[in-house]
Amino acid sequence: MNVYDFDNTIYDGESVVDFYFFLMKKNIRLAAILPKVLYMLIRYKRCLISVDEMIDCASQYSRRMIEMFGTLDDIVKEFWDKNEHKIKKFYLKNQKDDDVILSANSDFILNEICRRIGVNNLLCSHMDEKNGEITRLCFHKKKVDIFKETFPDAQIDEFYTDSMNDRPMFKLANHVYIVKGNVIKEVQI
Numbered sequence: 337m338n339v340y341d342f343d344n345t346i347y348d349g350e351s352v353v354d355f356y357f358f359l360m361k362k363n364i365r366l367a368a369i370l371p372k373v374l375y376m377l378i379r380y381k382r383c384l385i386s387v388d389e390m391i392d393c394a395s396q397y398s399r400r401m402i403e404m405f406g407t408l409d410d411i412v413k414e415f416w417d418k419n420e421h422k423i424k425k426f427y428l429k430n431q432k433d434d435d436v437i438l439s440a441n442s443d444f445i446l447n448e449i450c451r452r453i454g455v456n457n458l459l460c461s462h463m464d465e466k467n468g469e470i471t472r473l474c475f476h477k478k479k480v481d482i483f484k485e486t487f488p489d490a491q492i493d494e495f496y497t498d499s500m501n502d503r504p505m506f507k508l509a510n511h512v513y514i515v516k517g518n519v520i521k522e523v524q525i
Contacts, residue, residue: 337490338432339483339505342439342446344498345387345515346427351419351449352441353377356397357416363404373397380440380501390440391470394461398442399468408444408465416448423453426520431455438483438505440475459486477504484508496520 343350356373360366376393379385405411436457439448443460450458459482462472474482479502483490495502495509498516506512512523 337434337436337487337492338354338430338494338496339436339438339492340427341435341499341502341515342441342493345496346424346437347449348422348424348517350377351422351445354419354422355412355415355445359401359405361410365404366400369397369400371464378470390475391473392472394442394470395468396465398470402465402468404481412445412448415445420449423449423517424518424519428453435485436487438479440472440473440479440501442470458470459483462492466507476501480504480508 340346343352353373356366356370360370372393376385376389380390392410401408431454434457435455437446437455439446439458439460441460442463443458444463444465446458446460450456459474459479461470461474464471472482483505488513492505492509494511494513494517495505497505497512498514506525508522509525512525513520514523
């Protein structure tokens with residue numbers, strides 16, 4: 337079994353940020369929270385954000401989207417119509433039926449793309465689409481808990497990520513790869 341982070345690993349970029357800018361083109365009022373979104377993204381990339389801060393920020397962002405757009409199903413499909421090409425070729429070439437996508441990103445964004453590219457195992461954060469609350473955050477050490485809860489006896493052959501936020505997952509894998517752009521390097525554990 338191979339396990340992949342999503343953003344900046346098999347997706348070229350941060351899909352949450354791309355989705356935010358996609359929505360901002362539809363309603364410029366979303367620009368009001370841009371400074372906070374960018375600040376939290378920088379802290380996330382530098383491994384300086386707590387789980388509680390991630391939940392709070394993501395919930396605020398999600399509530400604002402629901403207030404402005406209501407149901408997001410059609411918007412998410414439109415987003416992936418425009419951005420599906422950003423799935424990296426290395427992943428599509430190496431994809432297997434038992435692959436797992438393990439992401440801090442939310443199911444409301446990832447369900448559609450996983451359906452499109454044929455990924456059956458998605459473990460990610462969960463957002464209540466009625467009120468925008470993040471009810472499960474798949475981040476840092478929580479990724480290990482969620483993975484073990486779902487696949488208690490599984491052995492990870494290869495784990496791919498772009499982020500040191502995923503260090504807790506490293507010890508579960510036989511091989512760990514860091515993905516930077518289109519460069520993939522094995523990390524010695």
